[in-house]
Amino acid sequence: MPHILLKSAQVNTVKKLASSIADEVQQFVSRHSSVSVERTVLRLYGVDGVDSSGTPLPNAIVDRWCANGEMGGGISRPFIKAMLKSGKDAQQTARLIEEGKIGFDKLGDLSQETVRKKEKSRARQAIARLDSSRKRKAEKIRKIPLPVQPWRYLIVATGNIHEDVIQARSAVYAGSDIIAVIRSTAQSLLDYVPYGFTTEGVGGTYATQANFKIMREALDEASKEHGRYIRQVNYASGLCMAEIAACAAFEDLDILLNDSMYGILFRDINMKRTFIDQYFSRLICARAKILINTGEDNYLTTSDAIEDAHTVTASQLINEAMAKKAKLTDDLLGLGHAFEINPAIENAFLYELAHAQLARELFPKAPLKYMPPTKYKSTDIFFSHCMDTMFNLSSVTTGQGIHLAGILTEALHTPLMQDRFKSLSSINYIFNIARSLGDEIEFKKDGFITKRARQVLDETEKSLEEINDIGLMEAISQGRFANIQRPLDGGRGLDGVFEKGADYSNPVMDLLEKD
DSSP states (O other), rough: OOOOOHHHHHHHHHHHHHHHHHHHHHHHHHEEEEEEHHHHHHHHHOSSBBOOTOBBBHHHHHHHHTTTTTTGGGHHHHHHHHHHTTTTOOHHHHHHTTSSSOOOOOOOOOOOHHHHHHHHHHHHHHHHHHHHHHHHHHHHHHHHHOOOOSEEEEOOOSSSSHHHHHHHHHHHHHHHHHHEEETTTTTTGSSOOOOOOOOOOOOSSOOHHHHHHHHHHHHHHHHHHTTTTEEEEEOOOSTTTTHHHHHHHHHTTOOOEOOSHHHHHOOOOOOHHHHHHHHHHHHHHHHHHHHOOOOOOGGTTTTTTTTHHHHHHHHHHHHHHHHHHTTOOGGGGGGGOOOOTTSSSSHHHHHHHHHHHHHHOOOOOSSEEEEEEOOTTSSOHHHHHHHHHHHHHHHHTTTEEEEEEOOOOTSSSSOHHHHHHHHHHHHHHHHHHHHTTTOOOOOOOOOOHHHHHHHHHHHHHHHHHHHHHOOHHHHTTTTOSTTOOOOOSSSSSSEEEOOOOOOOOOHHHHHHHHH
């Protein structure tokens, strides 16, 4: 790989600043929980399905618990008491609560020792379930190895999971290494996880555990057929981050979109709720070895890719720091960035190389997620295809980890299978003919690319110093990222946040944090 030769002292400085920023957020998170975190605990204990009205059982149970007015202690202990009272498993107990046959206000007296022993047992079973997913994936990769990076990532988004499977199989045939099922529009705003497989969706397919299972089985078959392990992706952003992470782990998903600020900035989800939910979701991902993808690329759809390049780098550093606090390792950090500079600018490709190489050197062990051009795509599909080809060259030259396929019809319609085929054909061509280009070139010490990368890092350091002084939440309120302002107590989901009481109990989180 070529190198920019960043100053090691400066790299250490920006990482320490990012860690300090993350520390302040973590202090807030440690004092609070949310209804989604509590629903996740129930899912990990074994609660699933829907009630007679179609409401997911985890929601129905948590709603009854909230109505009882004792939220500060968390759902775990009262639910375990209900299990002891019923003598049934988690699913049967949830049914009895939903039917009104057991009430949280009528659980009677049980010894603390008995309850805690039962809690620990259920928590250990939950952890074992996450461990099983990690082990199954490791065994699959042992038998059918991963392809070399950059991994070719393709999106399917028909709304019908069975149609998605057809498109996914065709994409694997054409060379894709990663299949992402994009979520139905606005699912991130739903404060519940839909149940069962779905055949209708707008702009994508609903993220449900049943849909995860259908696609995983199809990709396992495709992996065997083509002799390379195909990774499966979905989304864990929004109001159900931790719940979706649990469902994904149960079905052996490999990658989840899980960003520290995307939902806040682009879906107007309350920042307090986001940070709380995100932490538990990332603990689950770390244990189940689910790689996360972050969304810094989205910043460049609303801000300038040159003037605001430092906001992408700052966010990457903050995302890394927050992820490390949730025990995610470098190999699970798919930090995002994008090829989004206006093609009319002279030397735009040199800017792109500088930005891509900066990310590569700041996070040398991370499988970086590199996004294709979208902002400047037009209905001229031939020019769009040319832009994507230059993006492909930048990616393989700078050694990116996860390469999202640019589609020539990006500005026209939801891509057809033949559009995806042309995209993958271009990627395969460039990755083959330029595979070792990065090993053969050097960047001039005082050349354009080196100077630009160092400039962005200087601006990043200054930005992080300012954010560290005022705090991340205040920085978001001021519009420091993507030029979008979000108030501290605004947005969706704040009503689902509560402060932990002295008796708060979440033994699953305790075990995930400890191990």
